[in-house]
Amino acid sequence: MELKTKIHAEDGRQDLIIVRKFDLPVSLLFMAYEKPEYVEQWMGTKVLKLENKAHGGYRFKTTDPMGNKHNFHGTIHEFVPNQKITRTFEMAGFPAQLEFLEFTSESAKKSKLSMHILYRSVEIRDQILQLPFAQGLNMAHNRLQNALNSLKTL
């Protein structure tokens, strides 16, 4: 079975590429990045600011399942509807990263997104790659803790 989302991350490099094919026309795919109400839905975040133009900025605020707040922000360098977005992205605790998003139409109903991300160093890239793994363990731990706490109150 072919995976819909692919990650190309070579050892010892400070960049990676995420490629995803969508059963959507490229215009709808792009709209998911352009309209704050859609960004909020699929990213599961709150959009505080989103200026879709060169020199524009954006700010997102996300609350994770444990109730912790995370801030994300960046600057938009290029914004070409249905084709590309070049932007910086920064999350608290990590250096800024550079992102090249390319939107391609594959047919009237199919499109492709390629996201090339450059990190400050190989170490930072590998740390960020491992975040979901660490969070997964954390969440499992927290669920266990919650289950134990609820037992105590019985």
Place this chain on the structure above:
Amino acid sequence: MKVRRDVFQAIADPTRRAILLLVTTQSLTAGAIAANFDTARPTVSKHLQILTECELLSQEQQGREIHYHLNAQKLKSVADFIEPFRQMWDDRFNRLEAIMKNHQPNQ
């Protein structure tokens, strides 16, 4: 897709990690694996079932016996930590696709 997530749940359990360690050098029967643990046989069977379902272990019929051996390729995909990152993006993009499919054009 659910199976992929389960790989990480599978290796989060200490008994299952110990089982994987046992079969790194040789394939073993369920009985031989169970002999290494104090836990009840059905418990070990359950662990073996989970590890087989998420493809970390493969079963091989040898005569009347079923041997379990490690699927090293699968474990490697876990070891390099990329899979949860990929899964995170895959979940996001699946959501994006579902939401945008429901989009009704205004015209």
